[in-house]
Amino acid sequence: MAKVTTLDSQDSPLSQELAQLEAVVEKICARIGADHKKGLDALKECLGQGYALLFPALRRLAQDGNDEVRRALVQAIAEAADPADPFRAPFLLEILSPLLCDQIPGIRLAARRVLRKKLLAIYPEETVEVLVQWAAEPDPARKTLAAQMLGHVPPKLARQALIALKHLARTGQRKLRPAIFMALRRLAQTAPQVVGPELSRWQADPDLAPLVQKALDGQKLPQS
Numbered sequence: 001m002a003k004v005t006t007l008d009s010q011d012s013p014l015s016q017e018l019a020q021l022e023a024v025v026e027k028i029c030a031r032i033g034a035d036h037k038k039g040l041d042a043l044k045e046c047l048g049q050g051y052a053l054l055f056p057a058l059r060r061l062a063q064d065g066n067d068e069v070r071r072a073l074v075q076a077i078a079e080a081a082d083p084a085d086p087f088r089a090p091f092l093l094e095i096l097s098p099l100l101c102d103q104i105p106g107i108r109l110a111a112r113r114v115l116r117k118k119l120l121a122i123y124p125e126e127t128v129e130v131l132v133q134w135a136a137e138p139d140p141a142r143k144t145l146a147a148q149m150l151g152h153v154p155p156k157l158a159r160q161a162l163i164a165l166k167h168l169a170r171t172g173q174r175k176l177r178p179a180i181f182m183a184l185r186r187l188a189q190t191a192p193q194v195v196g197p198e199l200s201r202w203q204a205d206p207d208l209a210p211l212v213q214k215a216l217d218g219q220k221l222p223q224s
Contacts, residue, residue, distance in 0.1 A: 086126060128150075144179050
């Protein structure tokens with residue numbers, strides 16, 4: 001009887017390719033320790049290729065790689081962001097995701113800076129879409145992060161940010177409120193023509209009015 005080859009077989013072409021890719025990533029990790037620049041360049045090249053099969057290995061690096069590898073991964077994500085390739089955005093955002101809550105403060109802050117200053121600037125629509133998804137997730141830490149980052153969206157996307165922030169404000173989770181009102185304060189400065197009319201409607205809601213008042217702190221915004 002002929003042998004049946006399945007995708008789970010260690011001899012299958014897919015399994016062999018996955019094993020080869022895992023070996024490539026392991027070599028990159030070793031290279032980072034020996035020659036940081038060459039390792040960083042190799043990591044950036046992997047991210048730039050955007051291979052779907054590389055994703056699991058790179059995501060594991062973001063979660064379980066050593067401190068030096070995780071730092072290098074944050075830097076590589078920043079350098080791999082390319083406005084000419086918008087299809088790269090979801091790949092980079094998913095790999096960056098665990099680094100945004102990294103246990104090492106320096107790595108965590110660097111990852112958030114990359115999200116705020118690089119990915120939001122280079123891939124605004126794609127990044128805001130992901131932030132809106134995070135805002136709808138049950139994880140309080142993810143909700144808080146989404147609220148913080150929504151305050152930094154470009155003015156043209158302020159309306160989408162406000163919709164997500166309103167949803168977060170209506171959850172009644174008090175721990176989210178500082179992040180929400182700081183986001184509202186930033187948006188009021190960067191996109192007053194959009195924020196003014198919307199927050200006027202929020203002020204008519206007794207549950208939202210105190211948050212709006214705190215965020216604006218006496219600031220007058222356009223009403224239409």
